[in-house]
Amino acid sequence: MLRVNKKIEYGIIALLYLAQKEEQTASVREMAVSCSIPEALLSKIMQTMKSQGFVQPVYGNQGGYKLTRSLTDINLLEITQTFQGPIQVAECLGSENHKCPAKALCTIISPMTVLNQKIVTLFESTSLENLANRKTAV
Amino acid sequence: MLRVNKKIEYGIIALLYLAQKEEQTASVREMAVSCSIPEALLSKIMQTMKSQGFVQPVYGNQGGYKLTRSLTDINLLEITQTFQGPIQVAECLGSENHKCPAKALCTIISPMTVLNQKIVTLFESTSLENLANRKTAV
DNA sequence: GTCTTATAAGACTAATACAGTCCAATAACA
């Protein structure tokens, strides 16, 4: 399947929603209702977004979250890494992990590395602004 | 992570090994030992390869499998689809499945479709011959 | 000061996919 998980998708949808509201805050409930996303799950997602510095929380009545960065400044790779870890089309790529029994004799590590880099570049060159405008770069 | 599963990797390694042997057959045991792939698992993989027409079985002593198609003719997309189903970077793409609660109001279906197509194209334009030569196309 | 609104944090669950194993059956050749 080669899927990006739901946290990533819901997270992006929420950030795009926040961007639309400009400087205003939006609560998790408002975003969940407006975007048909399960509220408890979105709450978790926004906590992570906060910890990564994408949004800032505002407590109390009329509170919620507001964006702290511009959509043009956030790329898909960052979001993906936040919620799904590094892109590794093969498990041996990137983080040093030697679990693969075939590694010593593997004939495809090199091309898999190239393939991985291409996917990384594709994600990296796609900003949330691109997504908001229904485009992907390159 | 965005991983391609082990069956795909082991399967490709096995096909490359077969290609190296030209017209000769190679048994699952031989391939498993030569490539450090768990034999029982590779056996399963080769069964699928056979059912998809990538290889032809030869029973009995000195038997095994032989390639039925040229490496230049097999692309990564085919292999991936065989062992992991269609590439769907978001679950709602491709196969008509409406499980996503956000679908009706989703602001990112369109760009996700474009992104998906780019990954499909990347996989499709990479032949096993490309992989054997440690390259990926485009 | 306390009520209310909202975020924060953690534990918890069910469903699915993945990696791998084991076993009994069958095909073909020597």
Place this chain on the structure above:
DNA sequence: TGTTATTGGACTGTATTAGTCTTATAAGAC
């Protein structure tokens, strides 16, 4: 008929995913 090797099915343990629930905390409103 024995040997080599593929075939097909069931089966297991682990990890990830998607989602829920509950309790605690921050801060403004009255």
